[in-house]
Amino acid sequence: MAIDRFTGGALDKALFDESPARPVPGARAAVQFELRLDEPTDGEAGVLLLAVRDLLLGDISLGGEGAVGRGVVRGDGATVALRRADGAVAEWALTRKDTVLICEKGDAKVIDGFVQAAQAASTVPNPGSRRPKDRPQA
DSSP states (O other): OEEOTTTOSEETTOOOOOOOOOOOTTOOOOOOOOOOOSSOOHHHHHHHHHHHHHHHHTOSOSSSOGGGTOOOOOOSEEEEEEEOTTSOEEEEEEEEETTEEEEEESOHHHHHHHHHHHHHTOOSOOGGGOOOOOOOOO
């Protein structure tokens, strides 16, 4: 079955197959993604680093059908590079050890600063901090 882009409905006679990738012992795959911004803020860099962390730890899936038990991808390590507008490049090498990421190259305190900036810039209020509004008295 396929989706008609115009109507959003199902197209008849448009079949496709898909099957999950099976792990092959010793096989390796690389995923590369790039975020291009003129002048990325520390918070934006922090969001990208959090996504890399979640991908390495197997907390998010690549592709579809993760909800039906197709599984997730878990990484062994990542190299992250940040190129500033002035041409300066910072690079980190991250390695996964069980459920912990270890920064083997670069300053881990800089990564922590990026993540804290992303958390500080969050626009989602903390549900525990909301108080019920006073009801007007009749």
